[in-house]
Every structure is written in C-alpha cells, then in structure tokens.
Amino acid sequence: MGKLSVLLFVHSFSTIVNAGSGSHSLWVLATYISGETPFPEFTVVVMLDDVQVAYYDSNMKHFIYRFYKLSGGRSLSLSVTVVVGGKRGPRCSVGSGSHSLWALATYINGETPFPEFTVVVMLDDVQVAYYDSNMKHFIYRVNNTPNKMHDDEAQDGAYVFGIIYQSMKERYFHLKHHLNLTEGVQVQQRMSGCEMLDNGEPALIMFKETFNGIFVDHAIYNSMTHFTYDSGTLLVGYYGIRQAYEKALFENVLLPICIKSLKRFLKREKNVVMRKVPPRLRLIKKEVSGGFQVSCLAFGFYPRHINMTLLRDGQPVAEQDLTGGEVLPSGDGTYQLRKSLEVSTEELKKRHNYTCTASHLSLDNKLDVSWESGAERVHLSTLSVLLVMLLIVILLGMFICVMRWRCTASHLELSLQKRERK
Numbered sequence: 221m222g223k224l225s226v227l228l229f230v231h232s233f234s235t236i237v238n239a240g241s242g243s244h245s246l247w248v249l250a251t252y253i254s255g256e257t258p259f260p261e262f263t264v265v266v267m268l269d270d271v272q273v274a275y276y277d278s279n280m281k282h283f284i285y286r287f288y289k290l291s292g293g294r295s296l297s298l299s300v301t302v303v304v305g306g307k308r309g310p311r312c313s314v315g316s317g318s319h320s321l322w323a324l325a326t327y328i329n330g331e332t333p334f335p336e337f338t339v340v341v342m343l344d345d346v347q348v349a350y351y352d353s354n355m356k357h358f359i360y361r362v363n364n365t366p367n368k369m370h371d372d373e374a375q376d377g378a379y380v381f382g383i384i385y386q387s388m389k390e391r392y393f394h395l396k397h398h399l400n401l402t403e404g405v406q407v408q409q410r411m412s413g414c415e416m417l418d419n420g421e422p423a424l425i426m427f428k429e430t431f432n433g434i435f436v437d438h439a440i441y442n443s444m445t446h447f448t449y450d451s452g453t454l455l456v457g458y459y460g461i462r463q464a465y466e467k468a469l470f471e472n473v474l475l476p477i478c479i480k481s482l483k484r485f486l487k488r489e490k491n492v493v494m495r496k497v498p499p500r501l502r503l504i505k506k507e508v509s510g511g512f513q514v515s516c517l518a519f520g521f522y523p524r525h526i527n528m529t530l531l532r533d534g535q536p537v538a539e540q541d542l543t544g545g546e547v548l549p550s551g552d553g554t555y556q557l558r559k560s561l562e563v564s565t566e567e568l569k570k571r572h573n574y575t576c577t578a579s580h581l582s583l584d585n586k587l588d589v590s591w592e593s594g595a596e597r598v599h600l601s602t603l604s605v606l607l608v609m610l611l612i613v614i615l616l617g618m619f620i621c622v623m624r625w626r627c628t629a630s631h632l633e634l635s636l637q638k639r640e641r642k
Contacts, residue, residue, distance in 0.1 A: 244268070275446075318423055319344055319493065321482040322413035323381070327388040329396075330405030337385050342413075343485045344493045345524060351381060373484065376477050383474075384410060388429075395431050395454060407432055414478035425475045441470040496582035497522040497554055503576045503589040511564040514591070515544075516576035519556035523581060530559055531575040537561055 247267040253260075266274035322342045328334055341349035350359045358377050388408050396406065412427035426440035431454070438450045447467040486493065499521035506513045516530050524547050530537045539545065544558040561574075575590045 318415050318417050319482060319486055320413060320415045321478055321485060322411060323384070325381070325384050325388065325410045325412070327385070327392060327408040327410075328405065329392055329408075330403075332405055337388070339381050339384070341485075343482070343489055346489060346493055348485050348489060349377070351377065353385070373481070376481060380474065380477055384412065391429075391431075391436075395436070398454060408436075414475060414482060416479055416482050420483070422475060422479050425470050425478055439466065439470070441467065441475065492553070493523075495522060498582040499526060499578055499580050499587065501576060501578050501587040501589050503574065503591050505591060508562070511562065511568060513560055514563055514574050515558055515560040516578075516589075517556070517558045518578050518580075518587075519550060520552075520554045521556075521580055521582065522554045524555045526555070526557055526578060526580045528557055528559060528576070528578040530561060531577060532572050534573075534575070 245268075249265045249267065251263045253262075260277035262278040264274075264276040266276075320343075324340045324342065326338050328336055335352035335354045337353040339349075339351040340347060341351075348361055350361065351357070358373070360373075388410060392406065392408055395401075395408075408429070408431050410427055410429045412425075414425040415423040417423050424440060424442045426438070426442075428438045429436040434454070435452050437452045437455050439448070441447045447463070447470065449463065449466070497520060499518040502517045502519075504515040504517055506515070514530070516528055518526055518528050526547065530542065542559045542561055544560050547555050547557050550556050563572075563574075573590060575588055578587045
C-alpha cells in the first residue's frame with residue numbers, strides 16, 4: 221500500500237470587529253492530499269463565520285458559489301476571487317435581489333376527507349395557484365379570485381405536477397415497505413421550486429421532501445454549475461447514471477419550465493410582490509407588575525424583510541433580553557414585527573432613553589421613536605399638582621359664589637322687610 225500524506229491549511233482572510241455586535245470572519249479551509257484516494261488532490265472550503273459560502277477542488281478547477289436567499293425576497297451577495305498556482309481564478313458574483321416560485325405538494329395515503337394529492341403554488345410569499353387530484357385542473361388566483369389558466373400554463377403545470385405526483389406515489393410505496401407500515405394515514409410532503417435573480421438569470425432549482433414529518437431527502441442544482449443530493453437516512457443516494465439523469469432533468473426540463481412560469485407569474489403579480497409599503501412605527505409603554513413593558517411595533521410594511529432595533533441610551537438592547545422578534549402576517553397582505561423589553565422599577569429611576577429604530581426597503585432613512593423612562597413619572601407628578609391646584613381654585617370659586625349668593629339673599633330680605641314696614 222502506498223504512503224498517504226494529508227496537509228490541512230487553515231487561513232483567515234480577514235476578521236471584522238463591529239462594536240456592539242461581535243465580529244465576523246472569512247476562513248479558507250484548504251486540504252492537500254498526496255497518495256491514491258478517491259478524493260481530489262486539492263480542495264478548498266470558504267466559510268463566512270459558520271456558513272459555507274464557496275467550494276473549489278482540483279478536479280473541477282472552477283469555483284462554486286453557494287447562493288443563499290434572505291427573507292423579503294433579497295439575496296446574499298458575495299464576490300470571491302481564488303488564486304490557484306499564482307493565477308487569478310474565476311470570479312463569482314450574485315445579483316442584489318431575487319424572486320422565487322415554489323410548489324408545496326402533499327400526498328396523503330389513507331382514509332381522510334382531503335384530496336390524495338394537492339399543490340399550492342407560491343410566488344415569493346403570495347399564493348398564485350392551486351391544484352388537487354379531485355379537480356384535476358389548475359386554479360389561478362388573481363387577488364384571491366379564482367381564474368382559469370391559459371392552455372400552455374395548464375399543460376406545463378399538468379406535466380410538472382404529474383412528475384411530482386408519480387414520484388411521490390412511488391416513493392410512498394418504497395418508504396411504506398422500508399418502514400414496515402401496514403395501516404393508518406401517511407403524509408408525504410415536498411417543497412420544490414426555483415429562484416431567479418433580478419437580472420432574469422436563474423439562481424437555483426431544488427426540492428426537499430419529508431415523510432410523516434421525517435426528513436427524507438434534498439436535492440439542489442445551485443448557481444447552474446453544481447448539483448448536490450442529500451439522501452438522508454431513509455434512502456440510498458444517487459450514484460453514477462442516476463445522478464447524471466437527475467441533473468439533466470433539473471437543468472434541461474424542470475428549470476426552464478420553472479423559470480418561464482416564474483417570469484409569467486411575476487409579470488402578472490408585479491404590483492403585489494414588487495410593491496414597497498413603508499412601515500408605521502410605534503413605541504408602546506405598558507405598566508406591568510414590577511415596572512413597565514416597552515415594546516417596539518412596526519406594522520403595515522411589505523416586503524417582509526425589516527431591520528428593527530431597540531436602543532437604550534443609544535446602545536442596542538441584546539436580543540436575548542427581548543421577547544417577540546418574529547415577523548408575522550397582518551392579514552391584509554402586509555407584515556408586522558414586535559419586540560418587547562421588561563423594565564424594572566429600579567431601571568425606571570435611572571431615566572434611560574429608549575429608542576425604537578427601523579430600516580426597510582421602502583425607506584430612504586431610518587424611522588426613530590423615543591421615550592425617556594421616568595419622565596412620565598415627572599409629568600404625572602406635575603399633572604397631579606396642577607389638578608390639585610385646579611381643584612382648589614374650583615372649590616374657592618364655589619365658596620366665593622356661595623358667599624356672594626348669601627350676601628345677595630340677605631340684602632334682598634332686608635329690602636323686603638323695609639318695604640313691608642313702610
């Protein structure tokens with residue numbers, strides 16, 4: 221057996237320290253192997269903090285950029301340049317935004333009142349279509365109003381979801397045998413779809429599947445150059461011809477149909493998914509047992525991505541000290557976000573200044589709302605003094621009026637008595 225040598229090289233390009241928010245780092249994990257192995261001679265994994273963002277090996281001889289989609293329809297943009305053998309390698313760059321089209325499919329086996337197979341189609345975060353095995357045709361929703369789809373759309377949908385239906389049905393029988401399931405209701409769910417950059421170029425196509433709430437498998441064709449498949453613990457992974465077939469199916473059939481449908485839906489629904497509605501910001505104070513609850517509330521905004529921070533004397537309050545923080549739908553097509561902080565009576569005496577600040581795609585500048593703790597108590601004391609003084613003035617006025625009325629009554633009585641004597 222030949223000798224095998226492995227050299228692991230770890231290098232940090234840079235570490236950025238940001239006051240008040242910790243630090244960020246970019247790491248290159250390089251491995252060089254000498255000897256006969258099934259692995260590439262040279263591999264590089266690039267890590268942004270604890271997230272893998274890029275990959276390179278000496279077999280492919282090109283860089284693979286890992287694309288990640290952020291909430292609110294935006295994307296993480298990163299440019300990386302790799303130098304191999306003293307020469308500058310390919311540069312990978314992703315655009316500044318993206319849109320997505322997702323099909324959420326459910327296959328149910330067993331006695332239930334629901335259809336055997338259902339599909340909900342989502343454009344970004346807006347439902348645009350629905351299909352089930354009972355109706356056997358697509359319902360296109362325009363502003364929540366059902367409409368028939370065009371023939372070519374219905375044909376594309378029938379083809380794609382026919383593939384999904386058959387594959388989920390076949391997989392059900394395989395998993396049923398594998399898990400020794402004999403009776404009961406079994407639920408299989410699949411999320412599949414694609415993402416497109418703002419310049420119209422495809423970013424990725426993928427699917428992820430679960431069976432009775434257990435992860436089954438996950439495939440992604442990423443940045444149009446790299447196909448990966450995770451078979452989980454229930455299935456056997458793709459090898460050789462099968463992986464080549466799946467990659468060809470993703471690249472040449474499913475991806476073009478998905479991107480074409482995404483562009484079509486985006487053109488129709490651009491007034492909905494591409495609108496920008498600015499948030500309204502409130503800082504709410506509520507007296508609770510032992511002090512106050514200070515809440516930042518942003519509501520009525522779209523898209524859903526928003527940055528909101530609660531500051532105390534100009535410094536961000538730690539997230540672990542806050543409650544809430546989840547972006548929720550408002551029911552009118554917009555979103556809301558609330559973050560709350562419990563302020564004790566002792567803290568109130570220190571008269572901190574609390575500020576709620578928010579930034580959003582629809583805003584050129586940040587929104588700010590402030591409140592000074594303890595100031596309300598001063599205002600309350602001042603108001604109490606004013607109310608007492610006002611009450612004294614009212615009582616004094618009433619006393620004077622009564623005295624004048626008595627004097628007037630006495631004068632009238634004396635006048636009447638004098639007239640009677642005359």
